[in-house]
Amino acid sequence: MTEPVDPADAEDFLRLFYxxxxxxxxADRRVAWVRAEIDLTGTYHHTTAELTFGAQVAWRNSARCIGRLYWRSLRVRDLRAVRTADDVAEHCVQHLRQAWNGGKLRPLMSVFAPEAPNRPAPRIWNELLIRYAGYPTEDGGVLGDPRYLGFTDRVTTLGWRPTEPRGAFDVLPLVVETPEEGPRLYDLPADAVREVPITHPELPWLTELGLRWHAVPAISNIRMVIGGVSYPAAPFNGWYMGTEIGARNLADTERYNLLPEVARRLGLDTSSETTLWRDRALVELNRAVLHSFAAAGVTITDHHTESDRFLKHVAKEQRAGRTCPADWSWIVPPMSGSQTPVFHRYYDTEHLRPEFVLDDDAAH
Amino acid sequence: MTEPVDPADAEDFLRLFYxxxxxxxxADRRVAWVRAEIDLTGTYHHTTAELTFGAQVAWRNSARCIGRLYWRSLRVRDLRAVRTADDVAEHCVQHLRQAWNGGKLRPLMSVFAPEAPNRPAPRIWNELLIRYAGYPTEDGGVLGDPRYLGFTDRVTTLGWRPTEPRGAFDVLPLVVETPEEGPRLYDLPADAVREVPITHPELPWLTELGLRWHAVPAISNIRMVIGGVSYPAAPFNGWYMGTEIGARNLADTERYNLLPEVARRLGLDTSSETTLWRDRALVELNRAVLHSFAAAGVTITDHHTESDRFLKHVAKEQRAGRTCPADWSWIVPPMSGSQTPVFHRYYDTEHLRPEFVLDDDAAH
Ligand code: HEM
Ligand code: HEM
Known part of the structure; x- marks a missing residue:
């Protein structure tokens, strides 16, 4: 059950907007109007200008995001009127096409209906619009992405059948749930799922590993809250920082865990940690990711460049008289931390709104 | 002016000890005794057993230290009776010799006199007992360690003269200050300053760079506080984790900043950050550090091994019914962060005593 909007939350946001x-x-007129609307209905409607600004500021306030220099560039699709699962899914597909933009990725958000008293909103079950299935194998291992073993199992129970033979990069179906229809499954059309095959500038055998990753990182399970109004389905994307793929998705021991294989192919001595075989394999895998995206003409950024940009952003926010909340442990990249300038300082940790909220606050 | 000890602080510690x-x-008898002693003198004397335990627990409580699995192995030299600068310096030299132990380093602490009301204690100015001078060069650069430009300048004002010609690894003199004598300088004898020349298992040109580092990391400017009693001079050492040298001291852009040179020698393309030349040079420099210490028979640890050990320590502490406070941003190594298991969890951040206190809490 959704609670009525707190008028003070609404007013805080509206005053920020003005x-x-x-x-x-x-501002006073708008605040009075909204207070009356909340009195009557328990909630209120953002204007499209308010919604766009609210989404941009939710990004600006995302303490974990290193990519915030371009927060004003976020485009917002106002899809609050969309109600059926079919339409939500179709608009997610369109989102992916528009975000792709021929490889020159665009930061984009699609805002579906907010929650309102007595009116639950559509939801997207997927963590990201595009992710790969994980299947348990006979020998106790995993084919695909171990992170999505549970999700793959759930969609299979709901009737999803992967194309055979199963692979390590089978795109999961979209799951859209509306109060009227329950969860429904949608396979994404191929042209909405742009992928980059991973190759290495010097190591031909890396191509033989058959690795790939999707081009558009569109998070779809984070709730956006603006002025007390909660938008549970508001998928958004920027572009990848290479380490997200090369140092986490493909390298984490709980994910694709590819470093032992890469190290073996590199001929490294993996008998002891002191040879730093993990670190060397990690660098080569990350070089491959950055190289492959560049070769395919798909926007990507590296952690050194992005760290510099982030500090520019912090300075810019300071000049604008705003604090820039940041979570050190998320901002510092997962490899070569101390070689990036973001490592060598502290940040404001104040919590600002509008904001993105993870309903299930798992460790990263 | 040192304030009298708060009897509640003393009691907390004594009860922990018992x-x-x-x-x-x-415990009750000892607590009553100490309360009476504080009443009379404003402070109290730790027994040697209490001092040793207090020091070990200050280490156990060091939220920034990844090396705590062996906290019980800390040996403590009770040097509270030592008063003159000459004697403090001489005991620091002995500390370095005992800690060295033929290359099989020993965790060791030398505790000099505590502060007491109307009785200031000796102090050591150096951040570590062994560190290298930094000199400004004509072209606006730095020879040696830029971190110690200011310190080098201060000791030069006090009369220190480096051996000519100056080098990149000139060991700084010890500065011991007593209330009676003021600051006094002491050159460390060569046999107290064990150093490891940095070579690489495969890259002969790395030897030509003439790099070296000292074997014993002995922090000497951190105050230890046990049961309300403050020990400002209590230098301690463990052994190095390779990244402290290879990823920070020799690699930080504000320190020796060697990665551009290493990358150049490796023939890497440094025209763009996306080639990850920093990351590649970083790995080779760290391999060199670990290799060199091992080849010289000097204790050292790598960040993967030490991360595993630290999680063992956390589990052990939990089994003992204790929380283990830890500061994520210090525990996670400065390179290949997400490849170490310490990255993927949260820690208790409770503040426990006895403790080490940095008087000047600078960013790391
Ligand atoms: C434009 C390019 C962008 C880059 C390079 C970028 C980069 C990143 C990175 C590297 C992370 C950490 C991810 C992780 O460690 O799992 C992150 C997190 C985050 N970013 Fe961005 N980002 C971009 C755009 C955006 C946009 C458009 C939004 C929202 C409108 C956004 C909101 C967030 C949020 C909410 C998180 C935290 C996610 C979580 O808690 O799991 N970012 N970003
Ligand atoms: C036995 C081997 C040891 C290892 C491998 C080890 C490892 C480390 C590392 C890697 C750091 C972070 C350094 C930095 O990032 O600047 C650290 C910090 C620290 N360690 Fe340990 N340590 C060891 C022994 C000790 C001992 C014997 C003590 C005290 C009795 C101690 C107390 C501390 C403290 C207080 C810090 C924080 C220093 C600061 O705030 O600058 N450690 N340790």
């Missing part, structure tokens, strides 16, 4: 948009007119 | 030493007798 402070940052001095030409938009009179 | 809880963890059930065979030592009656």
């Amino acid at each position: 402070t940052e948009h001095p030409n938009e007119g009179d | 809880t963890e030493h059930p065979n030592e007798g009656d």
